[in-house]
Amino acid sequence: MSTGLATDTLRRFNRTYTQRIGVLEESFLGLGLPLGAARLVFEIGASGAAVRDLRDRLGLDSGYLSRLLRDLESRALASTAPDPADRRRRHATLTDAGRALLERLETRSDELALRLVAPLTERQLDRLTEALATADLLVRAATVVLRAVDPTGPAATESMDRYFAELADRFPDGFDPGTPSPLDCFTVATSDGTPVACGGLQRIADDATATVDEIKRMWVDPSWRGAGLGSRLLRHLEDVARSRRATAIRLDTNGTLSEAIAMYERSGYRRIGRYNDNPYAELFFEKTLA
């Protein structure tokens, strides 16, 4: 298909959106707060948030956010306190009044959304919901950022922990990572700062005949599957391996991870015999790098 169709659709949708759904934003208005401040209340949420995160999520200048926070404080809607772990960082929380306002904001937002879709039949509402969920997942997936991180750093550790936790969940007899040895390099995919996928490389052979990297601890957050994140990560790791002068990539996997297996096959990996003694591995794949 032509990318022209895609951009046309995107732009057409953009127009419909700003005219029709965009007014949802304005539901935040009319409760005495300007839009920016209301959005901030929304973003702080019932459980509070770090100032740093707020800045990232709202994409605001540090000075401006600070001013908005002071504004909320002067209205007794929020308060900030230093983070005990690092007293330079600050954490914002809503006061009772702030939480009450948040609730009213949510109610209004819901009402407006409901009114918007009220003329639709149930069947159409289902179609709309499904279409929006699909679009949401894909757009979010498209804007995921792949980043090489320190294989022993916090970002790598956090995503590997989630990977191990899932294996423990899915394997019939559980999973024991032991003390995982650090990999040569590690890539984490993040969306809004939280890791949603990861994977690393380890050199397992380097002699006259071949230089082989093994892909290890590759994982995609369950709620992000079906958006092509896995293939994208795989391609990325292949690029990294190539830049490390690897001539082939291998990986092993367990028979329970059926989506992963399908993806490896789609991506040009072919089944080979066992090449290690990993007790959890049942299937072994290899791909020759061009």
Add this chain to the structure above:
Amino acid sequence: MSTGLATDTLRRFNRTYTQRIGVLEESFLGLGLPLGAARLVFEIGASGAAVRDLRDRLGLDSGYLSRLLRDLESRALASTAPDPADRRRRHATLTDAGRALLERLETRSDELALRLVAPLTERQLDRLTEALATADLLVRAATVVLRAVDPTGPAATESMDRYFAELADRFPDGFDPGTPSPLDCFTVATSDGTPVACGGLQRIADDATATVDEIKRMWVDPSWRGAGLGSRLLRHLEDVARSRRATAIRLDTNGTLSEAIAMYERSGYRRIGRYNDNPYAELFFEKTLA
């Protein structure tokens, strides 16, 4: 399904949208024009537009729009001239420089859209395009306005003409409306001011046994089909008929209009025998009103 899921999805999408796609808007920036002015250039378009329409479409205060137009004029991007038909109204047109700018705006917007979806595979791009097109159609359909209009007025005439034109196109031997007699009442569905569907009622029987209204000249714009506009219009006309104390509704149709026939059956209409001598009618339906 619960409407809660729908509003959740809508709100979640809303968030993703403002963070990710919303920046498309900013593609209008950086060409020396503030966003509002750039949007106005976009809305005037290559073929110009009435100031009145611009105000409606952009939802702006008359004074503010006027100021924006003066701004564009002072930059030699647009010019306004009185409408010859009513010299109070004014019509805005882009100058050559304005059209050149419009083109650059469109290019930038396209480029940004492309960059946004670049990480997606072709298959995902197809899915995204389809999802957005569906969402677009449904959201636009949900915000269509049904309005009773003068059966002989311009709005009614315009949509009936399009209906007749389509019949002429679809019937193997063409269609001749003759001099259509005005109906008792007529409803037009509009989106952004242009008619997208219509239908009227005519009392065809009123005696001791029954008061019967006939639905005539019901039509949905081809590009708007599949969004439930037909059923909504049908329900609306039934309400109108009820308010006119009708006890039953009849309608006739041609065998070629298969989507319409399916819709009538879904909506509780049952086949009856011929009740008029309309030469184009082949099928006849009736529904008893509660």
Add this chain to the structure above:
DNA sequence: ACCATTGCCTGACTAAGGTCAGACAGGTGA
């Protein structure tokens, strides 16, 4: 103990977006 860095805050400033009241020209019906 020192220094660079990080995280947040403040003051000063600007652009953008928008409202409101009134003015004024053109049009319309009695």
Add this chain to the structure above:
DNA sequence: TCACCTGTCTGACCTTAGTCAGGCAATGGT
């Protein structure tokens, strides 16, 4: 012809949103 309406324009005014440079306190490495 007059009174009133419609559509647009102008001046005065205001809020919101945001940038930038510099400041201070807490932290981490040496």
